[in-house]
Amino acid sequence: MSPSPQHSARDTIPVGDIELHDDYLPALPAGDYRVEVTHTLWTEPEAGEAFTAVQRFTVRGPQIAIDTGAVVAKQPPDASSGRYAEVLPHVVLGDPMLPWERAMRGAPAGTPWLALLVLTDDQLVDGTTAPTRTISGTVGDFLADDPDVLKPELALEADLGDADPCAYIQVVAEEFHAVAPRLAELRFLAHCRGANTGDRAIMGIKEDGLFAVVVAGRFPATAPPGSTTATKNIVHLVSLEGHEKILVDDPDFQGCDSVALLSLASWSFWAYPDRQADFADLAEGLTRTPDGNQAGREEMWLRPASPYQDTDGTPAPQRQVARRLNDGYLPLPYLTRSGEATYGWYRGPLTPVMPVATARAAQATTADALIGYDPAWGSFDMSLATAFETGRALAVADAAFAQHLLAFKHAARHLIDTLYHQATSNHLPPDDDGPKTARAAFGSLLDSDLLTALGTPPGRPAAPWTPPAPAAPPADPAQALEDFLRSDATRATLTGALADGDGLKDHFAPIAQWLGRLMLLHPVPFTHLVPEERMLPQESLRFFHVDPTWLDALVSGALSIGAQSSRDTLQDQIVADTVRTAAARTAAAHRDTLRGTTPDDPVPDDTTAGDAGNGLGSAARPVSGLLLRSALVSGWPNLAVRAGGPDGALLPVLRMDHLAPTVLLCLFDGLPATVELSEPQEGFRFGVEDHGLIPLRNMLPPNSPTGPQLGEQLGTDVTFPVLDHLRTGTGGRVLDIGSLIPALTAALETAHSTTVGPVGPADLAMQMVKVPEAIRFTGPNGDRR
Amino acid sequence: MTTSPALVVPVGLDALVVNTALRGRDGFRTWQHNYQALNDYMSPEPDEGDRQSNEAVHNHTGVHLHWTLPRGLRHGVQDPQTGEVRYPLVPNRWLVVRFSGTSTRRAKAWVIESDCPYSGTAYQNGHPYDRSSSYLVSDATLRAWQSSPDPYRNTMTPDAPQVLIGLAFPLTDTAPWTERATDVPLFVTAMATGDPYFTTYTPHNSNVFSFLDDLSDVTAADTLGYQVIGWYSDPGADILASLPPGASYADHLAHLGWQDPRLTGDPDQDTAVTPATRSLYSGMALTIPWDPNATSAPAPDPLDTIRDSGGLNVAVGNTTEDAFTALAGRTLHATGASPSGSDLQLLRTFLHNVLDIADEKGGDARVRRHVHDASFGASAGGHHWTVTPPPADTADPTATPAPFTPPTWLATLNDDQHRLDKQLGELYTHQWRLNALWLKYGLADALSPRPGAAPDPDRMRQELDPNQEGSLAHTVHAMTAQVRDLAAKVPQPDDTRPHAGDHDALLAGISAFAEARGLTGGATLKAVPRHPYWQSNNPVVSVSGLLPPADTTVSDEPVPVRPLTDDGTSPLVGAVTVAGTTISATPGGAGHGAMPAVPGLSALPQEISALLAECFLLDAGSAPALAAATGLPVNDISAVIAAHRPADYTGTLPALGLDPWAQSWEPLIMEWKVAYRHIPYAAGTQRCWTFDGTDYRYTGAVGAAPDPVTVTGISGLGPHPRSLFAARLKEYIAHHGTDDQRGQLDAWLTSIGGWAFLAQELTGFNERLAARDLRAFRRPSTDDTDHPHIAGLAGYLDAATDDGLPARYRGRVTSSPYLPGGAGAPFHETRQGQIHVEELFLYDKFGRVLDVVSPDTEGGGLHDYRNFPLVVDTLLTAETSLTPTIAAVAQLPPRPLQPARLDFDLLDAQTGTRIVRTAADPNPIGGWILPNHLDHSLLLYDPAGRLLGTYRLLTGAQGQRSGRWEPPPDGTVTTLDQVAALAPLVAGLIGSSNLATEANFTAFLDVIDATLWTTEPLGQRADQNLTLLIGRPLALVPAQLRLTLEGPPLGDTGWAATLDPSPPAFTADRFAVRLGDQAARDDGLIGYFTADDPAAYRYDRFHSVTAPDDGQDYATQIGPLGTQQGGNYPELTFGDPAPTRLLLLLDPRAAVHATSGIAPTAAVTVPPRHVDDALRHVQALFRFGPVLTTEHAQTLVFPRPAEKRGTWSWLRPAPGQAPWTPYELTPALPDAQFPDSPATLEDGMLRLLTEPEQEH
Structure with missing residues (x-):
């Protein structure tokens, strides 16, 4: 259990594992500092003049507020209700150093300045307008003298003023004494964690895989067991800076009724004494049909339910409808250009069946070319045409992209013109390696013996001589240019130029970037993905394949803007493959780019390297995914989704985004055999199992390959009664750390049959962990296992 | 002393x-x-x-x-x-x-x-x-x-x-x-x-x-x-006795090129020097x-x-640059380093100083154009007046300048100026003829015997009498009066007070004129020179192996002089x-x-x-x-x-004369004798010359040409090629040279100073063909007792009279009829034929002669003229020699022997008459066409950018597809008559039944598309993004072509023609004009329609720049370039009574070029203001569909385009002819929200209305 981790944890730790550390101390805690240097000049034999210099500086740290984004996870979730009686609420902070950035007076290093207080309404004073009883005011309000309220002895940082806003609470003095940890206990209620974040939705924060966790020392208040009433619990992350004096067994409240505390974060939840809407229930609900039956795998594809059966007994028209619906199509009203109202089949990019790839979409230059007509049934398939127009509309809608695309097309056109000019100019020697401009060619002519030769006196001319005539211009310049453009050499040069910094790379990169996002369907309106709600009802999980043809049509549409002549079209076709490959590569790396794990260079210089993007989305390398519409999404925004391939290996996640508070979209690089939803590891809970016991875990490194792993339970029956160590004389169930730690240490030494050293915050956290809950589904590729 | x-x-x-x-x-x-x-x-x-x-x-x-x-x-x-x-x-x-x-x-x-x-x-x-x-x-x-x-x-x-x-x-x-x-x-x-x-x-x-x-x-x-x-x-x-006014001693010496060692260059010290x-x-x-x-x-x-070694070469070309290029090629060839075509092309381009043009796209063609045009010399083509609006408010660059209407008198002024310019051309010719008549009158008298063809002296005297009604002198007098009247109507140099020079006086006169017309508010009247008239230069001969006279090559360094004080x-x-x-x-x-x-x-x-x-x-x-x-x-x-x-x-040694003496010979003068075989325009019905799109080739039958005419001349020799090369080299190295080359420059320049190259045009060659004499001649004077008025009427500078021409229009008679020994000489109306050198010799200041080419095989020229290996520049190469016994024949394609011009002008689209030259002129744009090659349609707009509908192929009742007009979806235009009222040229285009067949319409779209392959899509104008999204707007622009001469056609100068000139014949010769220049990449022409008469364009046939497919009868390619059989070109004559009208379809962002060979390339450009105004108002329509959308509170959900300068809306089609329904757009978002109305698929149009605040 090392203190202060030095490495970035997010990728060195296997997905699903965590590391625990006691703390993560800053080199210098926040505060005002003074450096004083005295230089005494020795003029022998005695000391002479002394020079002194003073430099003041401030190490800044959050003091009265933290960024709203600093809280990565709250447990139990905000506004959730559940069987939380045996859970110690905790908060996960994205800044792993935050709890230790400020020093507590009179406490050793490693003592956090933050604590998580679990309170009930009756323990709080004022602030009745806010659900968490928070009072919004200024620093001045907060610190103003009040005979009834005990204020912290706070030395404000230099850049803070009385007018700065802050949020605070006032806790009844008695209750504060009952609930607040003692100064010596504080360090056991915070620790640092490392976890791999690869399987999480991107939360928009700069993650480095290290987190700080602050755990409450009190179990939530609940109604007695068996009751169905939920009890409201309010959690506040408070600053204890300046309150050191009252964090003792017998505090002096100086006659105040209440204690004012800065609240840096807060939320509330409802605790039931029994199991109800917790993770496991929600997750299990997803596996059921609305009528409560266990859903078959067929019922978990993204498609509307068909009123007809695709069986031999069904009449042909109905059977055709059933087939279409089963394949993910929807019949949508279609208003044609001539004003007629009819119906057309539409299927978005997310399909319930393995799509049949066709090259048409990638070559299309108009939507009309992609309208499918089924003469047998007289029906139109508008899917790809719509995809094309969607890409076109999105491109037109994005002025920056349109600019980039036009600049790129112009640059490519310019490049081709230049190459053609170089290849045909009658000013340039025919060899390929020669000078590329007339100026340069003349320069090399000068460097040859031109001047000398011209200065040579002529001899007696004998035979008539005719100067060589320059080549005549091509009879058909457009045809000559087209032939040139279609030549393999030109194609190769053009392709090469896309990766060449001197060529088109600068113009090309933003386009690949944008198209990469497009291929991950980022800008695509949701109705295009799920045109009807019945395809994705409340509390449902739907799997799908991503249709590469649809994506091709989408990209074709986006690229089609600004094509003014068939030359632009041909040029587009030549670069299209490269563009699509680069876009796919960007798509594959998109999530990594967002998480900052790869350099911001979506187009690797070495295009030959076998990289993540090659063939992404093609039939050979399918993309699949799931849509989750559930309270799980809002309750566990940090929900972990892991897709396992047929071989059990994890599939890379291409995209995982909340499309709405309750809708999560995941795209995987491959077809998952299994999909597992689980509570996030770093957000997993603390608490006790039944009867207030915790299983004891191995604290020593494995002594043999078969020996217990670090953190592995020592045995189902090796437990420790945590609830035996509660503060006495108080209403709530507040851990008495002072008695818990020695007892736990003794129990562990017994269980390990050896000394395990002093038990620190990380050790306590490991022992108190409740295993995150998870649910596993059979994925789209499950039956191929 | x-x-x-x-x-x-x-x-x-x-x-x-x-x-x-x-x-x-x-x-x-x-x-x-x-x-x-x-x-x-x-x-x-x-x-x-x-x-x-x-x-x-x-x-x-x-x-x-x-x-x-x-x-x-x-x-x-x-x-x-x-x-x-x-x-x-x-x-x-x-x-x-x-x-x-x-x-x-x-x-x-x-x-x-x-x-x-x-x-x-x-x-x-x-x-x-x-x-x-x-x-x-x-x-x-x-x-x-x-x-x-x-x-x-x-x-x-x-x-x-x-x-x-x-x-x-x-x-x-x-x-x-x-x-x-x-x-x-x-x-x-x-x-x-x-x-x-x-x-x-x-x-x-x-x-x-x-x-x-x-x-x-x-x-x-x-x-x-x-x-x-x-x-x-x-x-x-x-x-040195007196200094020029205002000049110091140092200035004076600097002007003389003398370096007094007492002068330091420091003005303060130099004023103290006692002037010599x-x-x-x-x-x-x-x-x-x-x-x-x-x-x-x-x-x-x-x-x-030299005589012993024979070591010299002679080349002929259109210009010094060309002749020298050919000669340099010969020199390189002789050193064994056989120059490639690209080497010589580089050298030519370098000498013409257009290496930068060669590096542009289409550089070859642009260089070719430049080189061709360089073979002509300009003479002023008159003026056109324009009024520039007040300067824009520079403090607020976004402010749209208020629309500026030029004053109404501007058109009148331009008409007056145009008549004046034309009248002056006539007058000058008559002055020349009057002067010639006077000279002939005297010459005929002096000759003994009197030339038989000379007119009766009495008749000649009558013609010289200004009081004789109808006489030449009377005519000149009357024309002079007309010119005086017209000149009074246009700005003239201010003579009320002194000015620093002619130009300042003219500017003052223009200001006074504008003021008198009431032009105020910062608007300015400006004279825009009209395109000059052009005349082909004389051929240039370049000689290698000979050093130019030392005197012509001394440097600009001042000569050290020695003061004696x-x-x-x-x-x-x-x-x-x-x-x-x-x-x-x-x-x-x-x-x-x-x-x-x-x-x-x-x-x-x-x-x-x-x-x-x-x-x-x-x-x-x-x-x-x-x-x-x-x-x-x-x-x-x-x-x-x-x-x-x-x-x-x-003491100080003198700067010159210390070198030991050596016998020297530096040629000063070249005399030449060139045999010219005139090839007529046609022999019988067969044309002898064929326009290949760039210039003319001789394609007639051998033997059609008459006997050669001998033209002799004398030319001073200069070191021009050397100094040209050195000047170009200095410039090239300064801007583009490598460090290494910079280091070598001085050595190179020194070595160039030792090059043995000369060049000289065949001075007087063209004039001789036209029987004009550039030698000094006797001129009339005011004290001539018999004809005291002739000097004034002929416009001599020193013969000004009160009723004569203003001074600025005088002094145009500079040549006389060529009457060698009093006899007439062959007269040619044009220069078109083949030449070879019969005699060429050089002599130095003392007269010592080097015979280079001689017909005298015995007497010792270096070369017999028959096998003289004259190097002929590629531009003058004769494919078919009329004189096969001569080794080197050069061909001179047809050129007028007087200043001429190919007038290529845009016309006001509304009236079809007024010529458009500047932004202050009327708008030449008669409508806009937006081709869409993806959905095979044309969007049609009126000149101001208003949508007039679409033309596309529609499937008819029998399944045949034909082009048809569809009204705009907004219902504002519903009939073709309305289109014809708003944009008659657009209506004409789409009204052609010939365009409507599928093959023809496809061909039309194809030739447009093919032309866009090679036209530069835009100048780097960022504000045209919208236009770029919807395509390349093409304009329908009426234009006219005309071949004009400066003054009347040249006439014969022989005795017989003195009073009875035969009418010009060449003015009936039909010269072809190629419009467009695809290879040069800077030309915006798509094609044109011809006109039977000004009001009737022939919309049934489109003459396209690119070759259309077969199987259609609508588009015909112009030319094509390089054809030897005579291509599809408009043909003009100098005698056309009216201009040739054309309706151009062009990309207005590039110029349109007219290539005639006989004159420099003419180009027209639509003034950008006319383009920008319209494009700002173009109503953009994108055909879209199918799109997936939902209707939401009378709006449609759609990814909303980002163009800020207007309002986007969706037009939903309505059945039948009903106008389409506009819907506002609500942005479609990727958020997972299920709409409250069902998703639908729709076809429709996305429309951008620009600047709605100005629409009403």
């Missing part, structure tokens, strides 16, 4: 040693002006075939001396007020001293009075008249001579300005020379007679700037030294061996060397130190006593004595005499003197 400070200016002194052997070997070409011929109405210049050879006086044995006037004395200065070029007076007294003898040096001296006339006294005193030179003097000079006490002058007759000047007076003790003409004003200048060879060609300046020492007194072999010292007889006439007020000119030619009994000519002799120290060489002994000299024996006396020095400027002593000490020929006097070894003295080391001398 005055003692005021003087400058000693070095002059070059050349000496040609002629002995009997050389006389026998070399030919001499010597000719002079015969001003007496003017009396007989003939040119004072000889006819080319009539120049003298081997005149005794000019190839006499002895030493021929020629001194070259300093450049500063040969430079004219233009008077800013009168425009006249004034040349400074030149020194008119020259002392020539010859030193000869060995141990005893002898001196013989002459004083040359350059301006002394050859008079009766001169004759009586035995001066040979043939050593004097022809000159034309003024009446003032004649009167001054009359009143002079000098018998040499006062014996001149007072009424003959054609005189001989230049006498040499031997200077002897017995007959000392004294100045006799102190009160006769000086008059000789470098250009007084208008003869460009006056100062350089010795037969023109004998005893003026040259002298023959026949050495009759030197009978044994000897070593000669010559010194020439010049001065002004009147110190007041000295170039006199100038002395000193030149030397030293150590000239002379042997009267030699049996061989002096050697080495460059002329002899009273401060006691003379900068002249006063002594030479040999082996420690300092030797000085004085004429007549003081000092070391070796220097001979020079008689009569006392009558000469006092500084001459010292100058002579200097020459003596610098002359290695003096060594034996000095040795005898000092006792030093001859060889030591000789060696020291020959080395001319400054350290051995006291």
